[in-house]
Every structure is written in C-alpha cells, then in structure tokens.
Amino acid sequence: MNATATDTHEQHDSHAHGLSDATAIKIALILGVMTALEVSTYFVDFGAFFMPVLLVLMVVKFLTVVSYFMHLKFEHQMFKLLFYTGLGLALFVYFVALATFKFFS
Amino acid sequence: MAMWLFLGSECLLFGGLISTYMLYRGRITQGPRPSQIFDIPFTSVSSFVLLMSSLTMVLAVTSAQRKDNVRTKLWLTITALLGATFVGGQVYEFTAFYNEGLGFTTNLFSSSFYTLTGFHGVHVTVGVIMLLSLRGIISKDKDTGDRPEVVELIGLYWHFVDIVWIIIFTLVYLIPA
Numbered sequence: 001m002n003a004t005a006t007d008t009h010e011q012h013d014s015h016a017h018g019l020s021d022a023t024a025i026k027i028a029l030i031l032g033v034m035t036a037l038e039v040s041t042y043f044v045d046f047g048a049f050f051m052p053v054l055l056v057l058m059v060v061k062f063l064t065v066v067s068y069f070m071h072l073k074f075e076h077q078m079f080k081l082l083f084y085t086g087l088g089l090a091l092f093v094y095f096v097a098l099a100t101f102k103f104f105s
Numbered sequence: 106m107a108m109w110l111f112l113g114s115e116c117l118l119f120g121g122l123i124s125t126y127m128l129y130r131g132r133i134t135q136g137p138r139p140s141q142i143f144d145i146p147f148t149s150v151s152s153f154v155l156l157m158s159s160l161t162m163v164l165a166v167t168s169a170q171r172k173d174n175v176r177t178k179l180w181l182t183i184t185a186l187l188g189a190t191f192v193g194g195q196v197y198e199f200t201a202f203y204n205e206g207l208g209f210t211t212n213l214f215s216s217s218f219y220t221l222t223g224f225h226g227v228h229v230t231v232g233v234i235m236l237l238s239l240r241g242i243i244s245k246d247k248d249t250g251d252r253p254e255v256v257e258l259i260g261l262y263w264h265f266v267d268i269v270w271i272i273i274f275t276l277v278y279l280i281p282a
Binding site for chain 1: 106109110112113114115116117119120121123124125127128145146149152153156157159160162163164167260261264265267268271272274275276279280
C-alpha cells in the first residue's frame with residue numbers, strides 16, 4: 001500500500017471513529033434511562049427478575065460505553081484483542097478466586 | 106496501542122479488587138450492615154453524574170477533532186467538574202459511613218469495600234488532574250503532538266473509570282450483601 005492510500009485509509013478511520021454529537025447525546029440518554037431502571041429495582045420489587053435485570057443492564061451499559069464512547073467497535077482488531085484479553089483474564093481470575101474460596105457452594 | 110494495553114491491565118487490577126470484595130462482602134462480624142448505611146438515592150445521583158461526564162468527554166473529543174479549541178476546553182472543564190463532583194460525593198459518603206461506625210478495619214467487608222471504591226476514586230482523581238492539565242496545555246498551546254489524539258487517549262482513560270463504576274454500582278450498591 002503506498003503512502004497516499006495509507007493516508008486516505010487513516011483519514012477514513014478517523015471519521016469512522018468520531019461519533020456525531022447528536023448520536024453521543026442519544027446514547028447518553030439511553031444510558032441514563034438504563035441507570036434509572038437499575039435504580040428502580042431498589043424501590044420496586046422485581047421478584048425473581050431482580051438479579052437478571054441488574055446483571056443484564058450492567059453488561060449492556062458496559063458494552064455500550066466500550067463500543068461507542070470508547071469506539072472499540074470501530075477500532076483495529078489488535079486493540080479489541082488487547083482490551084478483551086485483559087477483560088477475559090479478569091473474569092477468569094474472578095471465577096477462579098470465587099471457586100477457590102467455595103463461593104458457589 | 107499502549108493505552109489499550111494499559112486499560113487491559115487495569116481490567117485485571119479491578120477484577121482482583123472486585124473478586125476480593127465479592128468474597129468478603131458477607132463477612133460482617135461487627136459494625137453496621139451495608140443496607141443500614143448505603144444511601145442508594147445519593148449514590149445513584151453520583152453514578153448519573155459520572156455517566157454524564159462520559160458524554161461531555163465525547164463532546165470534548167469531537168470538538169478537538171473539529172479543531173474547535175474553545176469548545177474542547179469548555180467540555181474538558183465540564184468533564185473535570187463532573188468528575189470532581191463525583192469524588193466529592195465519595196468523600197462525603199466515606200465520611201458518613203465512618204461516622205456511623207464503618208471504619209477501614211471494622212470488618213472484612215469494610216476493608217474490601219473501602220479498598221475497591223477508594224482505588225476507583227483515586228483513578229477518577231487522577232483523571233480529573235489529567236483533564237485539567239490537558240486544558241492548561243491547550244490554553245498555552247504547548248502541545249506538540251496530534252491534539253485530537255491526545256484528547257482521545259485521555260478520553261479512553263476517562264470512559265474506563267466510568268465502565269468500572271458501572272460494575273461497582275451494580276455489584277456493590279444495588280445487589281445487597
């Protein structure tokens with residue numbers, strides 16, 4: 001790939017990374033609504049759905065911020081690998097530590 | 106790449122701290138229980154403030170990409186103020202908990218709670234310092250590198266402290282011990 005082609009590719013990537021202000025505000029509003037729903041579980045009895053609702057909302061909020069605000073969705077595979085490897089190792093350590101101390105039994 | 110590697114390693118740090126908290130959250134031999142002292146409405150407002158600071162950080166990044174220095178500085182300042190508000194709320198919360206009898210060494214729950222949330226608070230404080238420093242550098246036009254990229258890198262760190270709080274807020278505050 002020559003230098004001009006590389007420059008063009010980089011410029012394209014730079015534009016693809018940038019969220020428009022309007023989209024960012026919409027995403028923030030959605031995150032705000034999800035936070036309100038999370039907080040509502042403190043005041044309203046969700047019964048058996050209490051834990052699943054909170055965990056699903058937590059994961060969706062996490063992935064939304066990582067994908068759009070941190071624009072990992074649009075990044076190079078290497079960056080995704082670096083971040084998700086750290087996250088995967090953290091989850092592995094988490095479950096091993098909990099299992100070692102018989103947290104699940 | 107270095108920033109993503111750093112954030113990956115930070116995942117491991119907070120993974121360890123969250124694991125420790127989950128193990129010790131039920132070890133309350135003395136002192137008040139979390140349900141007696143946690144002020145969920147107050148912490149919810151703090152969480153919302155930190156979440157909205159991620160939006161203002163995105164607006165700072167997009168302003169930097171448009172080479173609009175005035176708006177970049179404005180959004181960086183607002184982000185730093187929102188971050189400082191969050192840290193202020195955490196200091197207030199810690200003081201209230203301490204006055205109600207929950208010290209760092211009261212029990213295993215309190216030790217792991219203060220360590221986890223305290224580490225996060227330190228990260229937010231470092232983020233606020235970085236935001237204000239960047240604002241100063243832009244004001245004096247002293248930056249030598251690619252300005253939008255510098256703003257974006259600090260933005261990545263800032264969003265990271267936000268996603269860590271998303272997990273802490275659910276696992277520590279909303280799901281009772």
